[in-house]
Amino acid sequence: MKTATKRKSGKQTRKIVYTLTGVFLGCLFLFPIYILVLNSFKNTKGIFTDVIGFPDAATFTSQNYPNAFEALDYIRSFGNSLWITVISTLLILLISSMAAWVLVRYKTKASKFIFLLFAAAMLIPFQCVMLPLVGFASRIHLMNPAGLVFMYMGFGTSMAIVMFHGFIKNIPEELEEAATIDGCNSVQLFFIIVIPLMRTILVTVAVLNVMWIWNDYLLPSLIINKVGWQTLPLKTYLFFGQFAKRWDLASSGLIMCMIPIVIFYLFCQKYIVKGITDGAIK
Amino acid sequence: MKKSKWRFWLFLLPALISFAVVVLIPMLIGFFYAFTDWNGIVGSGINFVGVQNFIDIFTRDNSFLHAFGFTASFSICAVALVNLVGFLLALLVTQQFKGATLLRGIFFMPNLIGGLLLGFTWQFIFVSIFEALSKSTGWSFLSGWLSNPETGFIGLLILTVWQLSGYMMIVYIAQIQQIPESVKEAARIDGANGWEMLKGIILPLMMPAFTIGLFLSISNSFKMFDQNLALTQGGPYKSTEMLALNIYNSAFGANEFGFAQAKAIVFMILVAGIGVTQLIITKKKEVEM
Numbered sequence: 001m002k003t004a005t006k007r008k009s010g011k012q013t014r015k016i017v018y019t020l021t022g023v024f025l026g027c028l029f030l031f032p033i034y035i036l037v038l039n040s041f042k043n044t045k046g047i048f049t050d051v052i053g054f055p056d057a058a059t060f061t062s063q064n065y066p067n068a069f070e071a072l073d074y075i076r077s078f079g080n081s082l083w084i085t086v087i088s089t090l091l092i093l094l095i096s097s098m099a100a101w102v103l104v105r106y107k108t109k110a111s112k113f114i115f116l117l118f119a120a121a122m123l124i125p126f127q128c129v130m131l132p133l134v135g136f137a138s139r140i141h142l143m144n145p146a147g148l149v150f151m152y153m154g155f156g157t158s159m160a161i162v163m164f165h166g167f168i169k170n171i172p173e174e175l176e177e178a179a180t181i182d183g184c185n186s187v188q189l190f191f192i193i194v195i196p197l198m199r200t201i202l203v204t205v206a207v208l209n210v211m212w213i214w215n216d217y218l219l220p221s222l223i224i225n226k227v228g229w230q231t232l233p234l235k236t237y238l239f240f241g242q243f244a245k246r247w248d249l250a251s252s253g254l255i256m257c258m259i260p261i262v263i264f265y266l267f268c269q270k271y272i273v274k275g276i277t278d279g280a281i282k
Numbered sequence: 283m284k285k286s287k288w289r290f291w292l293f294l295l296p297a298l299i300s301f302a303v304v305v306l307i308p309m310l311i312g313f314f315y316a317f318t319d320w321n322g323i324v325g326s327g328i329n330f331v332g333v334q335n336f337i338d339i340f341t342r343d344n345s346f347l348h349a350f351g352f353t354a355s356f357s358i359c360a361v362a363l364v365n366l367v368g369f370l371l372a373l374l375v376t377q378q379f380k381g382a383t384l385l386r387g388i389f390f391m392p393n394l395i396g397g398l399l400l401g402f403t404w405q406f407i408f409v410s411i412f413e414a415l416s417k418s419t420g421w422s423f424l425s426g427w428l429s430n431p432e433t434g435f436i437g438l439l440i441l442t443v444w445q446l447s448g449y450m451m452i453v454y455i456a457q458i459q460q461i462p463e464s465v466k467e468a469a470r471i472d473g474a475n476g477w478e479m480l481k482g483i484i485l486p487l488m489m490p491a492f493t494i495g496l497f498l499s500i501s502n503s504f505k506m507f508d509q510n511l512a513l514t515q516g517g518p519y520k521s522t523e524m525l526a527l528n529i530y531n532s533a534f535g536a537n538e539f540g541f542a543q544a545k546a547i548v549f550m551i552l553v554a555g556i557g558v559t560q561l562i563i564t565k566k567k568e569v570e571m
Contacts, residue, residue: 014377018377019379022379025371025385025389026381029389029391029444030388032404032407032444035407035411036406039406051414052414052415052418095296098294098296098297099296102293108290121305121306123557126505127507127546127550128549129309129312131312131315131322131539132308132311132312133304135322135539136307150300150303151304153304154300154304154305155304155305157300157301158301161297186286186289190293214396215399215508216396217396218507218508218530233399236398236402237398251406254399254403258399261395265387272394273452276449276453277456
């Protein structure tokens with residue numbers, strides 16, 4: 001009886017220790033975001049005189065957000081980022097799942113070699129192809145958003161194919177054989193039978209690609225050179241060049257760029273965590 | 283079932299074409315460019331210079347070697363810290379207490395925010411907030427951050443730990459949850475305390491996750507670009523320039539595209555070499571376990 005209560009109180013203390021550690025670390029992790037939010041409501045003078053404290057009547061302003069919104073050309077940059085991310089991801093899913101399916105189902109030498117090629121390409125760092133790609137792209141008129149989407153397809157297929165390949169291998173082929181006997185052609189077979197079975201892995205790969213493409217800076221900075229075509233990360237970088245010491249605008253701009261990601265996270269948390277775990281294990 | 287050849291190629295073609303145009307062909311052209319004096323300007327001639335670019339990496343321009351040293355020491359520290367912190371966070375949030383799920387979300391969130399935004403955010407923290415803290419507390423070590431190589435290094439390290447440890451935490455949580463409750467229960471009945479449990483049960487069973495964690499964090503920190511660009515821009519005086527940024531500056535700063543391409547190939551060999559070695563070593567260890 002005595003040991004039981006002792007154990008119970010030990011458990012209680014442990015819980016308190018965990019909670020306190022958790023709260024402390026949580027605050028530490030949120031600190032940078034908190035500081036940004038705080039300063040996004042101060043005017044330049046407020047940031048200059050007291051960067052840590054709360055804004056007071058003399059330093060409070062709500063003008064930073066509209067100003068940064070305008071300077072970032074937010075709606076257009078957001079729209080560009082959104083459609084480029086969505087279209088690229090959908091196309092990567094489509095072409096990679098098609099390729100992975102036949103690469104699994106055809107056990108020929110060519111099939112094995114091509115799969116190996118895709119897998120090995122995952123080791124190539126972007127810097128290694130970036131210069132020739134840019135030189136090449138300008139010659140075949142790919143220096144525009146459509147070209148950017150095409151490049152994401154090329155860079156995205158490797159990882160997607162490797163992940164789909166591993167998944168399709170575990171789908172029994174009998175189902176497809178039965179459907180063929182029933183008169184399905186290849187296209188029907190793929191879209192009616194195979195794709196629905198791949199639901200979970202499609203979501204995983206989609207999440208990984210969305211996170212990568214949405215946040216990507218380097219590739220668009222090399223490909224997109226026209227005002228009006230810029231994505232959000234690109235605009236953020238230019239914005240910083242322009243307003244280097246204007247932290248009132250910068251902090252609110254940064255917060256506005258983070259909001260879409262946080263919303264995406266809140267809605268798709270389950271899938272994101274699953275995507276990360278599955279993606280890491282591959 | 284009879285499988286037609288045309289179906290194979292038809293389904294493969296879209297992926298193969300985009301992959302070939304975007305990765306394969308530029309890669310092959312890149313090998314050629316690495317042996318030339320290509321300057322990236324349209325219309326100017328390209329001359330074959332043999333292995334001169336590769337010799338130059340070690341003789342003419344020592345910035346690449348410096349960047350390599352910086353990247354290597356940064357990666358070693360980052361990999362150790364990110365995995366340690368990630369593992370400890372995973373241990374914490376897999377305990378049962380109120381708010382553990384919320385904490386998971388908080389620790390993981392920095393990961394979703396792009397490196398560029400993170401770099402700018404931390405630049406503000408290090409430069410403005412640290413300076414203000416230094417003034418109000420009198421601690422001089424908080425002053426002048428990012429204005430010298432040391433604080434640039436530590437700054438990058440803090441940013442990376444803040445960003446990546448939540449990612450590693452997710453990887454480690456998945457593994458911790460796979461440890462069967464019965465094994466832990468058996469150890470508890472045998473009288474194992476917390477530390478013995480960690481050393482004897484949890485750590486050995488975590489090995490597969492450590493392979494993944496090490497591999498992910500090393501390739502992430504070795505290839506780091508956005509954070510480097512946004513936080514320090516390689517400064518002061520290129521002292522915190524990492525490999526990816528060094529290649530970028532060689533090309534777009536100095537217009538030495540051929541030279542930059544040679545660096546990129548050395549970079550690829552390094553990255554691929556590290557990745558493959560890491561995988562072989564840790565896979566071997568897993569079998570022994």
